[in-house]
Amino acid sequence: MAHPKRRLPGNADGDFYVDGSCIDCDTCRWLAPETFFRTAGQSAVRNQPQSPESRHRALLAVTACPTASIGTLSPAPEMPAIRAEFPVPVADEVYYCGYHSPKSYGAASYFIRRPEGNVLIDSPRQSETLAARLLALGGVRWLFLTHGDDVADHAFWRDRFACDRIIHEGDVTRSTRTAERILKGADDVELAPDLRIIPVPGHTKGSCALLYRNRFLFTGDHLAFSERRGHLYAFRDACWHSWPELTESMEKLRGHPFEWVLPGHGRRFHSDAETMRGQLEACIRWMRGPG
Numbered sequence: 001m002a003h004p005k006r007r008l009p010g011n012a013d014g015d016f017y018v019d020g021s022c023i024d025c026d027t028c029r030w031l032a033p034e035t036f037f038r039t040a041g042q043s044a045v046r047n048q049p050q051s052p053e054s055r056h057r058a059l060l061a062v063t064a065c066p067t068a069s070i071g072t073l074s075p076a077p078e079m080p081a082i083r084a085e086f087p088v089p090v091a092d093e094v095y096y097c098g099y100h101s102p103k104s105y106g107a108a109s110y111f112i113r114r115p116e117g118n119v120l121i122d123s124p125r126q127s128e129t130l131a132a133r134l135l136a137l138g139g140v141r142w143l144f145l146t147h148g149d150d151v152a153d154h155a156f157w158r159d160r161f162a163c164d165r166i167i168h169e170g171d172v173t174r175s176t177r178t179a180e181r182i183l184k185g186a187d188d189v190e191l192a193p194d195l196r197i198i199p200v201p202g203h204t205k206g207s208c209a210l211l212y213r214n215r216f217l218f219t220g221d222h223l224a225f226s227e228r229r230g231h232l233y234a235f236r237d238a239c240w241h242s243w244p245e246l247t248e249s250m251e252k253l254r255g256h257p258f259e260w261v262l263p264g265h266g267r268r269f270h271s272d273a274e275t276m277r278g279q280l281e282a283c284i285r286w287m288r289g290p291g
């Protein structure tokens, strides 16, 4: 739990604060950008929430934070209701789960509600509150693991929902070798008519993306949006397998239409399909260049 004695000096005076346990995962900054900012390699409170909406977003960040690094000096009576708010809608039947795990360095996870079976994309941290909410939404049929870094509490979710865990063999470790479905090869896999698995090796050997309804692309750590660059990009400094393969995998995405990029790390992006194609081309040009 955050402790006021470890309050970082960069925090604005007032109720909300970030303490020294922050791992700089970026979650609070995109969830509540009017409240949190980056300074000295960690997050801190730039402005105390000034409106009910800002306070609500800041409290969502308290729940989402993987390391419980955000605190309030006075108790927040809304917290039980805020904790039960996740997963929160993104668009249509797609939800963002919150409850980031330190085991995945605070990666985001998502949930798709569909009549043919719900999908959890990457593992949130273990939470009975979140599990109850997912159960109320129909449970989990598949736990799709985009890559080996973001498996976190996969065994908990498997036990809770008897869901099939899916991961590519290139990223299987001792922890995930009991996964119910282990993918092989470089070809796309049609999990269902509306769900396509696209192997995108590069960030890791077994990285895969999941495309839902030709609209939502869940990218793990393959692809995200950079606000600084103003276009989609990949993590050149956090490429654990092969940058040339990652670039080829990015080119492979040209064959798929999508309107949403929903990453594990980095910022999400939404546009019409044509703008997205331009964004993807900008990313590929950047990847082919000096960086």
Ligand code: SF4
Pocket: 018, 021, 022, 023, 024, 025, 026, 027, 028, 029, 042, 043, 061, 064, 065, 066, 067, 068, 069, 070, 106
């Ligand atoms: S969510 Fe928590 S760990 Fe992540 S940047 Fe914010 S305070 Fe730090």
